[in-house]
Amino acid sequence: MKLGIQVVLWIASIFFAYKIYDAISGPIRFNQVKNERYAKVINRMKDIRKAQIAHKDVKGVYANNFDSLVKFVDEGIFTLVEKRDSSYLEYNRTYRIDMLKEVIVVDTLGFVPVKDSLFRDSDQYKQMAYIPIAGIRDSMFKIKAEVINKNGYKVPVFEVKISKNILLFDQNEDFVKQENETVSVDGVNGPEIVLGSLTNVSTNGNWPTIFDAN
Numbered sequence: 001m002k003l004g005i006q007v008v009l010w011i012a013s014i015f016f017a018y019k020i021y022d023a024i025s026g027p028i029r030f031n032q033v034k035n036e037r038y039a040k041v042i043n044r045m046k047d048i049r050k051a052q053i054a055h056k057d058v059k060g061v062y063a064n065n066f067d068s069l070v071k072f073v074d075e076g077i078f079t080l081v082e083k084r085d086s087s088y089l090e091y092n093r094t095y096r097i098d099m100l101k102e103v104i105v106v107d108t109l110g111f112v113p114v115k116d117s118l119f120r121d122s123d124q125y126k127q128m129a130y131i132p133i134a135g136i137r138d139s140m141f142k143i144k145a146e147v148i149n150k151n152g153y154k155v156p157v158f159e160v161k162i163s164k165n166i167l168l169f170d171q172n173e174d175f176v177k178q179e180n181e182t183v184s185v186d187g188v189n190g191p192e193i194v195l196g197s198l199t200n201v202s203t204n205g206n207w208p209t210i211f212d213a214n
Contacts, residue, residue, distance in 0.1 A: 030175045037167050040132045042211045045195045048128050050118050062145035062158035066129035073125045076114035160195040
């Protein structure tokens with residue numbers, strides 16, 4: 001009887017010790033996985049942002065889908081220009097004298113492929129649409145671009161986003177739920193990682209600066 005009780009007590013002790021360890025280490029492991037995956041996704045979003053800003057510089061609007069964005073990087077050309085101040089004398093009929101007129105002269109210096117300027121020898125931009133997380137198949141970022149009215153001006157905007165549920169598909173459901181409800185200055189707030197905005201003129205993401213430092 002004593003031996004049986006001792007065995008039960010040992011099993012119970014091991015069980016409760018494991019539960020305590022898991023309660024402590026579980027959130028730590030979750031945060032490690034979460035931060036690693038967020039970093040990969042955010043780095044890819046930075047590539048998307050570079051390509052979108054270049055697209056707007058050349059075409060005046062943002063790309064509304066990834067096929068167009070990738071094609072632009074493949075085929076797009078930057079025009080290199082130099083702006084300089086200049087002036088000349090022009091006869092003024094009102095005052096009947098020559099008056100100094102200041103102008104800005106724009107000189108075209110050359111042309112550079114967008115791909116070489118942004119990504120050099122890398123072809124990573126061709127994977128911009130896809131989530132860079134092992135185990136997530138055929139999952140893509142959602143992308144949308146519009147032209148909105150802002151204070152009487154028509155302004156191009158874009159938004160790229162991905163759900164945290166997709167990124168953390170294999171993690172503890174309770175931890176994921178808590179993460180979706182995050183409101184913190186040093187966290188990614190809300191249920192999605194978002195780049196840009198369809199309502200404001202912004203090319204920022206909703207992640208904290210620590211990910212930009214990385």
